[in-house]
Amino acid sequence: MADKIATREAYGNALAELGSVYENLVVLDADLAAATKTGTFKKKFPERFFDCGIAENNMFGVAAGLSTAGKIPFASTFAMFAAGRSFEQIRNSIGYPHLNVKIGATHAGITVGEDGATHQCNEDIALMRTIPGMVVINPSDAVEARYAVEAAIKHEGPVYMRFGRLAVSVINDKPDYKFEIGKGITLVDGSDVTIVATGIMVEQALLASEMLASEGISAGVVNIHTIKPLDTQLLIALAQQTGAMVVTEEHSVIGGLGSAVCEALSGVCPIPVVRHGVEDVFGKSAPAKELLEYYKLNALGIVEKAKQAIKMKH
Numbered sequence: 490m491a492d493k494i495a496t497r498e499a500y501g502n503a504l505a506e507l508g509s510v511y512e513n514l515v516v517l518d519a520d521l522a523a524a525t526k527t528g529t530f531k532k533k534f535p536e537r538f539f540d541c542g543i544a545e546n547n548m549f550g551v552a553a554g555l556s557t558a559g560k561i562p563f564a565s566t567f568a569m570f571a572a573g574r575s576f577e578q579i580r581n582s583i584g585y586p587h588l589n590v591k592i593g594a595t596h597a598g599i600t601v602g603e604d605g606a607t608h609q610c611n612e613d614i615a616l617m618r619t620i621p622g623m624v625v626i627n628p629s630d631a632v633e634a635r636y637a638v639e640a641a642i643k644h645e646g647p648v649y650m651r652f653g654r655l656a657v658s659v660i661n662d663k664p665d666y667k668f669e670i671g672k673g674i675t676l677v678d679g680s681d682v683t684i685v686a687t688g689i690m691v692e693q694a695l696l697a698s699e700m701l702a703s704e705g706i707s708a709g710v711v712n713i714h715t716i717k718p719l720d721t722q723l724l725i726a727l728a729q730q731t732g733a734m735v736v737t738e739e740h741s742v743i744g745g746l747g748s749a750v751c752e753a754l755s756g757v758c759p760i761p762v763v764r765h766g767v768e769d770v771f772g773k774s775a776p777a778k779e780l781l782e783y784y785k786l787n788a789l790g791i792v793e794k795a796k797q798a799i800k801m802k803h
Contacts, residue, residue, distance in 0.1 A: 499631035501526025568597035572613035598739035605774035615744025629691035636668035679709025697791035761801035
């Protein structure tokens, strides 16, 4: 397994690399280029980088305008300021006219750590997936983040991409790895329960599957990197296969991937679905790894929920 790397780091590297391929790619930031890693692009293409200052709402308006002039703008800031502060601008100026703007939201979830509850955005997936026509992507590692950026460039229309601050293991460095918007990836086949994971929880889901296997429980693992459009077809097939699911995400259990899965299955293939994420609480200020333990956003937490889901089958 390769060294750990944060998905925000991979995001910055991908923009710098792809800037040479896509000449109409431009990057905007709101005075956070060092943190969002868009500074990597700025260094290479200073004339195609726009620092809009601490004025996120204006930045998304500028990005909307640039997209109408044939540019592919990537507007970046922390998830809390993008999905939270600028929801109205994203909804009305980008979503409503269905403009070709890409939103690179970094520092999502509780792994922002010491910045605390005000900056730990556990609601961004819920907010962004309500906007009609918005694609929502949450990569699990640096490899997936790189492919997600290029897929977003090729996609015509608004895309919200979620990146993290914490360095995470590289799990997709396989020659046959393929990223496709709206397509889930089955990593482990199972017969007793399916663990549906997104973002940094994919690695924990794989560990949980091994732990459950040691107890004689067959747990499948699927990586859902695209929350919207959701791979409903795959989820229904897996629901029919195992009859129970756990959905794990570094996000609130309200409105995120767990809710999306429940919505997708309830009318077609209703099975027990246990949601695993941040409960209906605000975050706390502490080192990221300690917070993951505190909120049980780890393999042990998934194992617990998987057993709960299996019990509900009978």
